[in-house]
Amino acid sequence: MEMNGKKMLKRLLCLIMLGAMVITLGACSTTEAETKSDSAKGITVTDTMGREITIEKPLEKIVTYNSGLSEVLTSFGSEATIIGRGDSVPNPVLNVEVPTVGKWNEPNIEAIMELKPDAVFTYAANMTADNETILENAGIKCIYLELTDVSKSTEEVTALGKLFGKEDKAEAFVKFHDKYEAIIEKKLKNIKEEDRATIYYEGYTDYKSVNKEAGGQALITAAGGINIAADETAKYPEISDEWVLERNPDAIVKLVSSTKKILGTDLTDQGAVTSFYNTLIARPSWGNLQAVKDDKVILLSSEVATTAFGSIVGELYIAKTLYPEQFKDIDVQKVHEELQKTLFGTDLVGIFAYPSK
Amino acid sequence: MKMSKTEKIKMEKNIDQAKLNYMNKRSRKILFILLLALALVVTAVISIAIGASSVNLKTVIQVFGDVFVHNESITDMQRDIVFSIRVPRIITAILVGMALSNAGLLMQGIFQNPLVSPYTLGVSNGASFGASLAIIFGSSFAFLNFGEFLLPVFAFAFSVLTMMMVYGVAKMSNNTSSTLILAGVAIGYLFSALVSLIKYVSDVKDLPELVFWTMGSLSGVPWEGIAIIAVALAGSIILMMGFAWDLNIMSAGEETAISIGVNYKRIKMLSFGISTLLTAVAVSFTGVIGFIGLVSPHITKMLIGNDYRYSVPASSLIGALLLLIADTIGRNIIAPTQLPVGIVTSMIGVPFFLYLIVRKRGK
Numbered sequence: 001m002e003m004n005g006k007k008m009l010k011r012l013l014c015l016i017m018l019g020a021m022v023i024t025l026g027a028c029s030t031t032e033a034e035t036k037s038d039s040a041k042g043i044t045v046t047d048t049m050g051r052e053i054t055i056e057k058p059l060e061k062i063v064t065y066n067s068g069l070s071e072v073l074t075s076f077g078s079e080a081t082i083i084g085r086g087d088s089v090p091n092p093v094l095n096v097e098v099p100t101v102g103k104w105n106e107p108n109i110e111a112i113m114e115l116k117p118d119a120v121f122t123y124a125a126n127m128t129a130d131n132e133t134i135l136e137n138a139g140i141k142c143i144y145l146e147l148t149d150v151s152k153s154t155e156e157v158t159a160l161g162k163l164f165g166k167e168d169k170a171e172a173f174v175k176f177h178d179k180y181e182a183i184i185e186k187k188l189k190n191i192k193e194e195d196r197a198t199i200y201y202e203g204y205t206d207y208k209s210v211n212k213e214a215g216g217q218a219l220i221t222a223a224g225g226i227n228i229a230a231d232e233t234a235k236y237p238e239i240s241d242e243w244v245l246e247r248n249p250d251a252i253v254k255l256v257s258s259t260k261k262i263l264g265t266d267l268t269d270q271g272a273v274t275s276f277y278n279t280l281i282a283r284p285s286w287g288n289l290q291a292v293k294d295d296k297v298i299l300l301s302s303e304v305a306t307t308a309f310g311s312i313v314g315e316l317y318i319a320k321t322l323y324p325e326q327f328k329d330i331d332v333q334k335v336h337e338e339l340q341k342t343l344f345g346t347d348l349v350g351i352f353a354y355p356s357k
Numbered sequence: 358m359k360m361s362k363t364e365k366i367k368m369e370k371n372i373d374q375a376k377l378n379y380m381n382k383r384s385r386k387i388l389f390i391l392l393l394a395l396a397l398v399v400t401a402v403i404s405i406a407i408g409a410s411s412v413n414l415k416t417v418i419q420v421f422g423d424v425f426v427h428n429e430s431i432t433d434m435q436r437d438i439v440f441s442i443r444v445p446r447i448i449t450a451i452l453v454g455m456a457l458s459n460a461g462l463l464m465q466g467i468f469q470n471p472l473v474s475p476y477t478l479g480v481s482n483g484a485s486f487g488a489s490l491a492i493i494f495g496s497s498f499a500f501l502n503f504g505e506f507l508l509p510v511f512a513f514a515f516s517v518l519t520m521m522m523v524y525g526v527a528k529m530s531n532n533t534s535s536t537l538i539l540a541g542v543a544i545g546y547l548f549s550a551l552v553s554l555i556k557y558v559s560d561v562k563d564l565p566e567l568v569f570w571t572m573g574s575l576s577g578v579p580w581e582g583i584a585i586i587a588v589a590l591a592g593s594i595i596l597m598m599g600f601a602w603d604l605n606i607m608s609a610g611e612e613t614a615i616s617i618g619v620n621y622k623r624i625k626m627l628s629f630g631i632s633t634l635l636t637a638v639a640v641s642f643t644g645v646i647g648f649i650g651l652v653s654p655h656i657t658k659m660l661i662g663n664d665y666r667y668s669v670p671a672s673s674l675i676g677a678l679l680l681l682i683a684d685t686i687g688r689n690i691i692a693p694t695q696l697p698v699g700i701v702t703s704m705i706g707v708p709f710f711l712y713l714i715v716r717k718r719g720k
């Protein structure tokens with residue numbers, strides 16, 4: 001009897017869940033219809049995935065799993081809109097503890113729904129279609145403005161400006177960015193194709209480089225360099241040390257992760273940076289590399305090489321390393337300080353590149 | 358009962374025959390070991406002659422010749438590719454292959470279990486935990502001033518710690534082989550969970566380095582590291598050869614060994630210590646390289662038998678050969694991109710191993 005009772009209960013639970021699914025699916029189709037009818041009057045932007053996002057009014061409450069976004073919102077003065085964050089997103093507002101809603105790559109749907117935000121910002125790869133439907137049905141927009149492709153940084157920041165009603169702030173960045181991008185382009189015009197410098201670009205891990213599809217390529221291209229590993233099959237190939245020696249690149253760019261505590265905001269220990277640099281150029285036979293002989297080796301903080309705001313500074317650092325003559329009138333450190341003032345109104349503290357240019 | 362003269366002659370003949378058979382077998386085994394050594398030399402020559410750069414056999418010969426008679430045509434870069442990149446890497450492959458193979462040989466011998474490898478007792482999990490601490494929280498340990506040796510020191514320390522934990526747990530119970538294996542597997546899982554936890558909470562930027570480490574790499578091992586592996590290996594091989602008879606008797610089982618007068622516990626402890634040391638030292642510098650320690654002792658047994666006097670040198674050579682071949686393929690197959698050696702060892706080792714199993718069973 002007891003067994004039968006348990007079975008009945010199980011069946012009943014299954015039926016309830018089935019019913020819930022049917023209702024959810026039904027709700028899904030109505031929401032889609034509503035969105036379409038509203039699209040005429042709201043704010044419409046295109047996100048990283050190429051989807052059109054339409055909202056009625058600027059976002060006031062959001063959850064973000066993207067720390068890059070939090071930086072942009074801070075510069076907009078919109079950091080208080082963050083009411084929930086992934087574990088890698090720093091607490092945006094002083095003295096107010098914003099709750100964390102799971103790991104950066106695993107959005108916790110229940111926790112998000114409980115906070116009732118207007119929208120949630122995640123990386124598209126970490127949001128399943130089912131979860132997206134559940135959130136959209138609860139009136140929570142899923143927006144993928146990933147800020148990882150530095151070649152799209154101005155478009156994405158502009159889109160964020162619209163979504164948060166801070167078009168003026170976004171425009172200030174775009175203006176700054178475009179001004180220096182134009183300067184780089186103009187100077188690069190003086191350099192013939194055949195005189196373009198080759199670059200060995202190394203990520204955070206020793207001998208891990210990037211091919212033409214990886215993030216680093218955009219930075220190399222913008223700075224007028226030629227990536228020696230562009231045609232490798234793997235996106236982040238482990239490159240042979242002897243091959244690097246034989247290719248003898250004109251310049252070497254090494255990225256340093258902020259977690260190494262060598263380069264980045266608030267890190268000012270010159271000794272640690274110098275020692276890291278000396279270990280790098282002391283690799284077997286690197287003393288014979290043209291790049292090392294010509295002092296065309298640069299360490300870049302991830303903050304200036306991979307972020308939407310910082311990448312223009314990273315481009316300038318690389319370009320000046322490759323073509324010091326052309327860029328001798330540009331003080332990249334000063335440009336970075338100016339960018340910091342423009343975006344955040346604060347002074348720049350930290351070492352972001354070594355040797356500084 | 359007295360033996361007749363003819364019977365006596367017959368028996369002496371049999372003994373002579375047995376002696377002859379033994380000598381034949383012995384010389385066949387020695388010949389086999391010499392052939393393996395030759396194969397290793399040939400493989401090393403091939404390996405040093407191919408790579409992602411244009412340095413080929415001719416250049417390598419010129420570079421070596423340049424040491425004795427100065428050759429103008431040799432560039433610094435060519436010299437460095439041979440002496441600072443290929444030679445250390447090939448030596449590392451040979452030494453690590455030998456170390457892991459002997460560690461496996463000892464483990465399988467003392468535990469009488471064909472599934473045991475140097476990693477069964479959780480040594481590699483402990484090492485991975487140490488390595489992940491160094492990779493993810495390295496900046497917090499900067500005060501130790503270990504520099505580039507922080508990672509190997511941590512990996513080594515945690516491998517040894519794992520071994521001590523395993524041994525401690527086994528000692529608290531009845532200290533049989535199966536308790537040791539069970540304790541090892543369990544503690545291995547614990548460290549593996551800790552590694553997962555570190556991966557889970559760490560910054561995405563540091564993950565590739567950790568993942569890369571767990572796939573093994575023979576590149577960039579400093580000469581100091583090579584020297585440490587060489588010393589540990591040489592000491593271990595001398596000890597193993599010295600105790601070869603005891604180890605042979607032990608493979609007949611604990612009871613037989615004790616009845617013959619072997620200090621079973623001492624030899625078991627010694628073997629346990631040696632195999633842990635060999636694994637820990639190798640793994641600390643190269644990351645986790647699986648499979649060699651499991652299969653090369655088996656291949657050795659299939660080809661040459663259980664006598665440690667022969668199986669120690671043979672398994673050393675087979676381990677070295679396997680790892681050197683795997684690494685040479687790994688660094689050339691899609692050059693200049695290098696495939697992690699851990700992947701290649703399994704890709705070429707598994708089919709070869711299965712072939713040997715099928716052939717042996719077929720017979």
